[in-house]
Amino acid sequence: MINLGLYKNLKVLVTGSTGFKGSWMCFWLLLLGARVYGISLKPNEESVLFNSLKLSSKIRQYNIDITNYDKVKKIINQIKPDIIFHLAAQSLVSKSFEDPLTTINTNIYGSSVILKSYIDNNCDTLIFCTSDKCYKNKEWIWGYKENDELGGIDPYSSSKASAEIIFHSFVSSYKLNNKRTKCASVRAGNVIGGGDYNKDRLVPDIIKNYFKGKTINIKNPSSVRPWQFVLEPISGYLELGLILFNKSKKYKIPSWNFGPDINKIYTVDHLIKFTKKNIFKNLKYSYKKNHKFYESKLLFLSNEKAKLELGWRPRFNVEQTLEFTFDWYDSYYSGENIINTTADQIEKYSKS
Ligand SMILES: NC(=O)c1ccc[n+]([C@@H]2O[C@H](COP(=O)([O-])OP(=O)(O)OC[C@H]3O[C@@H](n4cnc5c(N)ncnc54)[C@H](O)[C@@H]3O)[C@@H](O)[C@H]2O)c1
Numbered sequence: 001m002i003n004l005g006l007y008k009n010l011k012v013l014v015t016g017s018t019g020f021k022g023s024w025m026c027f028w029l030l031l032l033g034a035r036v037y038g039i040s041l042k043p044n045e046e047s048v049l050f051n052s053l054k055l056s057s058k059i060r061q062y063n064i065d066i067t068n069y070d071k072v073k074k075i076i077n078q079i080k081p082d083i084i085f086h087l088a089a090q091s092l093v094s095k096s097f098e099d100p101l102t103t104i105n106t107n108i109y110g111s112s113v114i115l116k117s118y119i120d121n122n123c124d125t126l127i128f129c130t131s132d133k134c135y136k137n138k139e140w141i142w143g144y145k146e147n148d149e150l151g152g153i154d155p156y157s158s159s160k161a162s163a164e165i166i167f168h169s170f171v172s173s174y175k176l177n178n179k180r181t182k183c184a185s186v187r188a189g190n191v192i193g194g195g196d197y198n199k200d201r202l203v204p205d206i207i208k209n210y211f212k213g214k215t216i217n218i219k220n221p222s223s224v225r226p227w228q229f230v231l232e233p234i235s236g237y238l239e240l241g242l243i244l245f246n247k248s249k250k251y252k253i254p255s256w257n258f259g260p261d262i263n264k265i266y267t268v269d270h271l272i273k274f275t276k277k278n279i280f281k282n283l284k285y286s287y288k289k290n291h292k293f294y295e296s297k298l299l300f301l302s303n304e305k306a307k308l309e310l311g312w313r314p315r316f317n318v319e320q321t322l323e324f325t326f327d328w329y330d331s332y333y334s335g336e337n338i339i340n341t342t343a344d345q346i347e348k349y350s351k352s
Helices: 020-031 048-052 069-079 093-098 100-120 155-173 202-211 231-247 268-278 304-310 318-333 338-351
Strands: 011-015 035-040 060-063 083-086 125-129 183-188 215-218 255-258 284-287
Touching: 011 020, 011 069, 020 035, 020 048, 020 231, 020 338, 035 069, 048 338, 069 100, 083 100, 083 231, 093 100, 093 155, 100 125, 100 155, 125 231, 155 183, 183 231, 202 215, 202 268, 202 318, 215 268, 231 255, 231 304, 231 338, 255 304, 268 318, 318 338
Parallel strands: 011 035, 011 083, 035 060, 083 125, 125 183, 183 255, 215 284
Antiparallel strands: none
């Protein structure tokens, strides 16, 4: 396993720094001693993690839209980052139905701006985040592999598949993978962890309803998702970033899945029942079919490539994931020092 301590003093740019995954990533990088820069939209009421970790005073944050090529290119030129993690996106399937054009503009055009700015500024390493939903979903029981067909039946998924296609076209058009692989696309599963307040995601929905004493509507109880603790994919991105930056060799397929082991994948129903039995005994839920939009039922990722070629491995099972997640919210609502709680979770995860 690669020593993440090597991030000390590296200049790291995280796009999507005010988001759920971006905030965890910036905070972890700060703990590792990196010099952290962020690009995202202005923090809003959903940026709970970013605000409670006081990241605006700890990183150099730029509130800019990634679809603004001139500004993005200029800022990247000023920063001259060693490693870029591109996480900024319109990240919600539900919102992609309501506002497909923003989703397409941000996830396809905005991501292309990041790619082009990376090339223009001759930066070293880029980790380009898309999604498990970039694969053409065949509702089958096997995990999708990195060279499987891309697809996407809804606007969000198709925007992520399109971003992947553009990524690979840039890699070949600008010969980015000729000698050594310095950029990679990464695809992770459904991420769970403290501090997520996004709409229409299972854990934030549980939290928001539970603390208000309301009943949560479970829309697709039999849906299976590659649930994983937020630090699982982030550890994968961080390890891959260092490998490509320090001693990169050539990887034939510059894409990586960071998902849970296939035998540790559960339905929505399992998650809800586990939560009620072990964590929130007073949780009230009912089943209500989702007629608003279509979502795939079965989605698995194969993590074999990351395990074999990078030595990465998922560390938490679903029970530990839920325990850490709900502990975080408990600590937040009890008014504990959330900076300490978050640092403590990162430390415990790193040692696991
Ligand atoms: N959370 C998950 O379960 C999950 C699963 C698979 C993939 N992903 C992907 O991981 C990445 C991070 O996800 P997240 O859950 O942290 O998302 P999030 O919605 O919490 O955060 C999104 C971030 O992107 C920024 N952003 C959005 N539009 C922008 C724009 N036009 N210009 C600049 N910044 C913009 C926001 O300001 C925010 O910082 C996304 O690419 C997402 O699609 C997330």
